[in-house]
Amino acid sequence: MPKTFSKQGTWDHDLRRQIKREHGTGWTLYPQSSGTKLTRRYEDGKKSSVMLEIEWAPSSATAIANAVGVLAARMNEHDISLREAHRRSQQVAGVVTGKGVVAGAIDWSAAADAFLETRSDRRGTTMADTSKRVRNAVSLFEASPRPTDGSSLMRAYARNFFDGCAPGGSGRKRHLGDVAAFLNYAIDKCGAPARWKPLEGEDRDVLIGTSDEADDNLTPPIKPEQLAALLDALIADEKHELWMAVALVGCFGLRPAELAALDVEDGELMVRSNVKCNKSSMKKQKLPRLVIALELDGRDDGARALAQYQLGQLKLPRAVRTAIDSGEFKKVGDAFRQLLDRYPYWQSLVATTPDLTPYSLRHGWAWRAHKGYATPLSVRDAAALLGHTPNTHHRHYGRWTDQQGLRDAVKKITRTAPLSDQSGRQKAPPRAEIV
Known part of the structure; x- marks a missing residue:
């Protein structure tokens, strides 16, 4: 030099x-x-x-x-x-002019393109949602007032794009999670200044908010009598392939998409892949998960469905098989949902229980595990069979109750009617002697 x-x-x-x-x-x-x-x-x-x-x-x-x-x-x-x-x-970097009016400016659209490229292996719907959220965030740089740091950007995002997201819901969490990941990428990989760090912890929780009605929005479980009636209706209507799919999901507690990941080993049903990952996970092997049927009282639908699946006497519905061949778990779940949504008897169940969804079949397994038998299954064992952690199990299934459930729970522990005197007033049970 x-x-x-x-x-x-x-x-x-x-x-x-x-x-x-x-x-x-x-x-x-x-x-x-x-x-x-x-x-x-x-x-x-x-x-x-x-x-x-x-x-x-x-x-x-x-x-x-x-x-x-x-x-x-x-x-x-x-x-x-x-x-x-x-x-x-x-x-x-933006284009630097001779006068330097935009020196150091960030081309957020270019940063967004680079970030989305790193997420290109996500399944189609997930990628579409992420792309929309990131593009929404970038559009805020054309608004007034213009965000000047990560905090102001995330607050502006909440003001502009949370109208359709209930406070405290997963929608707001996903929105802000994608925006935060984008900002961190811009800092770590694209050289954006540290002031663009996203909000974290309690500051982000304020934007997510809370909902006193969170318990009311839980997907309800299908009750044993509803599942039994559904299975009987499918047999009566000669929808045998759909019967097998419903029996496998409902009796074994499967995620509907796990119909694409089943194996039978020594007469036991195993789930051999993780349907919660992106579309490339179908090609990745993991330690198989044992699933066991919780049969309805006096019935053996799970055992019969497993036997026919193992012997090839029945196939899964054509729409589900086509979705499996696509290599995307999301399409498998969608195909199963569509078949149920079109089935008149399922429509009648939804009419009486409006929030019922195909996932209610899996939730029904969890309900029976804890409320359907004289001796309930432990949370740890139920979580392992369902393929998630005990914390996840508590979060999703630990708040189910209804008035009849409360009556049954009290009756189960008391076994007998309360004692009463001749006047009809309830009497206190005799005190146990202290020995």
Whole structure:
């Protein structure tokens, strides 16, 4: 690198003095080709250089100073080299004009494209939702007032896009989760300043809000008598393939999409994959999960469905098989739902229990595990058979109750009617002797 000298009082002499004053020693600037070469000498004597696409001219002094300031700030914030700071800046930097009016500006659309590319292996609907949320966030930079940091961006997002999301619901959590992931990516991978850190913890919880009606929105379980009637109706209507699918999901507590991941080993039903992941997970093997039928009183639908599935005497419905062949678990669940939604007897069940969904079949297994038998299954064992953690089990299934359920629970522990005297007033039970 040639040594450069500038006379005192010239524009480049003043520029170099300004950079030294603001950022310390070790910075060198000189013209090269049609731009400006910036070099940083580190404490150990090593050097790193980058090209700034800014003309070396008096009219560009402010633009050059601004560009150096942006790079220096990013190096300090992220503890990265000059070259890495420059690389990240190029990914998201706006066009730098000769006057430097947008030096260091972030091209949020470019950052969004890069972020979404990292999520391209998500299943179709998940990717579409994520893309919409990220694009909504980027659109806020065209609004007034314009967000100036991660906090103001997330608050603006909540004001503009939460009309259709109930407070405390999973919708708001997913929205803000995607926006937060995008902002963290812009900081970690694209060199955005640290002020764009997203809200976390209690600050984010304030935007999510709470709902006193959260318990009312739980998907209800299908009750044993409803499941028995549904299975009988399917046999009567000669919908044998759908009967087998419903029996497997309802009696074994499957997620509907897990119809695509079943194996039979030594007469036992196993789920061999994780349907909660993205579409590539269908190709990834994991430790199989044992699932066991909780049969309805006096019936053996689960055992019969398993036997016919194992022997190939019945196939799953054609729509479900086609969805399995697609390689996407989401399509399997959708196909199962569509078949049920079109079935008149299922429609009659939904008419009497409006919030009933195909997932209610799985929830019905959990209900029977804890309320359907004289000896309930432990939470730990039920969670393992359903394929989730005890905490998840408590969160989703620990709040189910209705008036009849309360009566049955009290009756189960008391076994007999309350004692009463001849006047009909309830008598206290005799005190046990202290021995």
